[in-house]
Amino acid sequence: MDMELFIKYGPRILHGLWVTLELVGISLAIGAVLSLPIAMARLSKHKFLNAISYGYVYFFRGSPLIAQLYLVYYGAGQLRWELQDIGLWWFFRDAWYCTITVFALNTAAYQAEILRGGILGVPKGQLEAAQALGLKPLVTFFKITLPQAMVASLRPYGNEVILMIKGSAIASVVTIFDLMGETKLAFSRTFDLEVYFIAALLYLAVVEIIRFTWERMDNRLTRHLRPANE
Amino acid sequence: MKILKAIAIAGVALTALSATASADMKIRIGTEGAYPPFNFKDASGKLQGFDIDIAKALCAEMKAECTFVAQDWDGIIPALLAKKYDAIVASMSITDERKKKVDFTDKYYSTPAKFIVDKKSGITKVDPESLKGKIIGTQGSTIHSNYLEDLYKGSTIKLYKTQDEANADLASGRLDAVLADSAVLLEWLKKKEGACCKFTGPGFNDPKYFGVGAGIAVRKGDDKLREGFNKAIAAILANGTYKKINDKYFPFNVY
Numbered sequence: 001m002d003m004e005l006f007i008k009y010g011p012r013i014l015h016g017l018w019v020t021l022e023l024v025g026i027s028l029a030i031g032a033v034l035s036l037p038i039a040m041a042r043l044s045k046h047k048f049l050n051a052i053s054y055g056y057v058y059f060f061r062g063s064p065l066i067a068q069l070y071l072v073y074y075g076a077g078q079l080r081w082e083l084q085d086i087g088l089w090w091f092f093r094d095a096w097y098c099t100i101t102v103f104a105l106n107t108a109a110y111q112a113e114i115l116r117g118g119i120l121g122v123p124k125g126q127l128e129a130a131q132a133l134g135l136k137p138l139v140t141f142f143k144i145t146l147p148q149a150m151v152a153s154l155r156p157y158g159n160e161v162i163l164m165i166k167g168s169a170i171a172s173v174v175t176i177f178d179l180m181g182e183t184k185l186a187f188s189r190t191f192d193l194e195v196y197f198i199a200a201l202l203y204l205a206v207v208e209i210i211r212f213t214w215e216r217m218d219n220r221l222t223r224h225l226r227p228a229n230e
Numbered sequence: 231m232k233i234l235k236a237i238a239i240a241g242v243a244l245t246a247l248s249a250t251a252s253a254d255m256k257i258r259i260g261t262e263g264a265y266p267p268f269n270f271k272d273a274s275g276k277l278q279g280f281d282i283d284i285a286k287a288l289c290a291e292m293k294a295e296c297t298f299v300a301q302d303w304d305g306i307i308p309a310l311l312a313k314k315y316d317a318i319v320a321s322m323s324i325t326d327e328r329k330k331k332v333d334f335t336d337k338y339y340s341t342p343a344k345f346i347v348d349k350k351s352g353i354t355k356v357d358p359e360s361l362k363g364k365i366i367g368t369q370g371s372t373i374h375s376n377y378l379e380d381l382y383k384g385s386t387i388k389l390y391k392t393q394d395e396a397n398a399d400l401a402s403g404r405l406d407a408v409l410a411d412s413a414v415l416l417e418w419l420k421k422k423e424g425a426c427c428k429f430t431g432p433g434f435n436d437p438k439y440f441g442v443g444a445g446i447a448v449r450k451g452d453d454k455l456r457e458g459f460n461k462a463i464a465a466i467l468a469n470g471t472y473k474k475i476n477d478k479y480f481p482f483n484v485y
Contacts, residue, residue: 074395074398076402077398077399077401077402077404078402080402080403089403093402093403093404095388095404172391173391175367175388175389175390175399177389184304185304185370185371185389187304187308188303188304188305188307188370188371189327189371189376191307191308191311191331
């Protein structure tokens with residue numbers, strides 16, 4: 001890539017990378033918080049909770065992220081006066097808030113399913129042992145079930161992080177210029193395919209850092225499950 | 231040997247024939263299809279608009295068979311270079327930056343850029359100083375976006391994929407102003423959704439940013455096609471076809 005291009009678009013692309021990380025980081029954190037009650041509702045025997053959480057997960061996993069983003073962003077734009085009446089327009093006016101909301105709700109659905117799978121995977125014997133020790137259900141859940149469910153969920157959770165990083169590239173359709181948005185813009189002005197190559201390398205680097213971190217975490221958290229002499 | 235030679239000659243003749251036939255008779259034209267009234271898709275999904283009518287008139291003049299391809303704006307030049315089509319008739323302004331990658335015909339229209347704002351916003355001046363701290367929207371990868379990013383550094387510039395999306399966000403109050411081609415904006419202001427808004431300030435046509443009007447882009451060195459278009463543009467201007475198309479869309483002369 002020639003220097004002029006690099007000086008002009010380099011900082012913008014790096015800024016785009018930062019936007020991507022910020023977007024994904026915040027959404028994942030909010031999604032993680034939301035996923036716990038959703039997962040519990042999915043597992044609950046309460047009919048209403050079960051139906052609602054099932055519907056929620058079904059919707060967010062079953063429709064494309066880009067459609068959800070369009071629906072919220074341009075949908076909110078058309079409901080401006082109604083939203084203003086209930087004092088929520090300032091929130092939906094902002095493209096950043098809209099995007100975070102959609103991303104967080106979307107990843108919450110996936111994370112809830114991951115967590116649910118992890119919880120169901122905890123051996124029954126563990127719960128029976130807890131019961132035999134006289135532990136209360138809540139203590140059993142938070143001290144016995146959840147920690148083990150989270151260890152089991154770690155790998156799929158890492159996949160979800162990587163999917164979000166790549167999926168976040170659609171934020172540029174609502175004027176949030178993330179890594180992909182800045183790259184496309186630079187390309188449309190310079191027609192230099194190298195900018196896509198650089199963007200791919202940046203995505204790759206981020207994904208590799210995550211993969212490496214996850215491997216280390218997994219190794220550490222599952223060391224009690226391996227034979228001592230390995 | 232003789233037979234081989236004959237086959238070779240026939241082969242060369244055939245390729246030469248088909249080459250001239252395809253170059254002269256068939257032109258694939260790329261356009262955006264999201265820029266009313268210049269190019270857009272009607273209810274049945276067919277491409278319509280000023281650009282399309284002009285292109286059809288030019289093709290008729292050149293006795294060429296033309297087909298149209300709709301392509302997203304930010305990929306419209308790369309797709310030309312990748313030979314997905316042979317010419318772009320999509321209201322593309324002739325600018326020095328684009329000339330580095332493609333060749334242009336003479337202009338086939340030129341209309342100034344203008345700002346639109348919400349009628350109730352109270353914005354009356356649109357110089358960079360007056361719009362400081364405001365949010366301005368426009369379509370990305372356009373002359374308008376370059377102009378805003380260079381001169382309106384005190385404002386927040388929001389870039390959209392299509393002009394209609396920028397307009398929608400002005401109507402909903404997410405933007406304070408939109409800069410775009412005046413003929414395109416006029417079309418939108420006439421619609422129900424555009425009732426919120428109005429033109430403010432002068433027309434901009436600084437050639438440094440806005441070029442000398444819209445031309446047809448062809449691949450570099452495709453001089454035969456470019457010359458053909460140039461002759462055809464001159465011809466439809468002279469024989470009244472251009473005026474007919476102009477009057478179908480605009481109450482003023484856009485050339």
